[in-house]
Ligand SMILES: *[C@@H]1O[C@H](CO)[C@@H](O)[C@H](O)[C@H]1NC(C)=O
């Protein structure tokens with residue numbers, strides 16, 4: 157009898173010490189709280205689930221089979237992108253930045269930029285071998301006094317051959333699992349880490365630091381296409397971690413960025429970089445590489461989930477045309493963008509602009525207007 161009483165007391169002590177325990181999941185009315193709550197069934201901790209479609213908190217196993225749900229981590233809850241001026245994404249902004257990214261792919265970036273964005277002056281251009289297969293990575297730093305802006309632009313792959321590029325992307329994806337420690341204890345794929353070291357740390361970092369010193373009140377736009385998008389988001393997080401610039405000054409916008417980093421990276425970038433948009437054109441194959449195992453991270457253990465390749469918010473998705481977009485409310489694109497299949501052609505036609513044609517035209521501004 158005493159024994160049973162002791163057990164009950166011990167159990168009561170454990171459950172009160174256990175923040176997040178609720179009597180019934182259905183009592184919880186918001187997603188963040190629901191995802192952090194659990195009930196105890198006998199001695200077992202069972203996490204509540206926030207059913208995203210029905211906007212309700214339920215016990216385990218109760219969401220409709222087709223509904224995405226958030227559990228175990230409030231990070232999985234939907235978040236709406238800012239709409240305020242200066243904080244939101246617009247197609248005009250996307251196109252303008254993308255024209256700079258394309259200039260970085262031109263043989264003569266200065267010449268291209270002179271036609272498309274005459275206010276922007278290149279400070280340093282770098283082109284280095286970024287892997288053992290002698291693939292080149294390029295990037296540049298630039299300034300616009302008119303826009304009071306600094307730019308860090310990452311080019312991405314230098315091949316426009318779709319077959320070669322597809323093979324290249326698959327070879328990167330096959331390295332999935334080789335993670336490298338990165339800022340704030342996050343993980344990035346080794347391939348991207350090496351490219352980042354060679355291009356940013358060794359080539360562009362000194363220059364951007366001196367530009368920041370010279371123009372301390374300017375904003376810093378960081379952008380890139382494909383692999384360049386991964387380098388851009390790594391750079392944004394790295395510069396914040398090293399306090400090279402206040403993070404409120406950073407504007408991160410990428411195009412067709414692959415899943416080159418893990419769940420902890422996605423969480424960290426959402427925590428540290430307020431202005432961040434990841435533009436995805438239709439079924440761009442690169443934006444879905446490497447593939448994700450469990451988009452909601454609910455089936456995996458927490459430790460395994462933290463090592464999954466994972467996207468950050470906000471995905472800006474163009475689907476029907478080149479003007480209107482949706483912004484996904486979840487970090488991973490599940491339920492917002494079709495993750496099945498993928499088309500490499502979509503990677504090379506952001507805003508309906510064929511990269512090859514644009515570069516051949518000498519970067520005619522009217523292609524973008
Ligand atoms: C990353 O850091 C963790 C501990 O912080 C360590 O256990 C792990 O081996 C490191 N991984 C690499 C690839 O250096």
Ligand SMILES: *[C@@H]1O[C@H](CO)[C@@H](O)[C@H](O)[C@H]1NC(C)=O
Nearest residue numbers: 338339340341342397398399
């Ligand atoms: C930067 O990241 C490292 C881990 O990679 C961490 O130890 C350090 O505290 C971070 N710096 C800041 C300013 O948070």
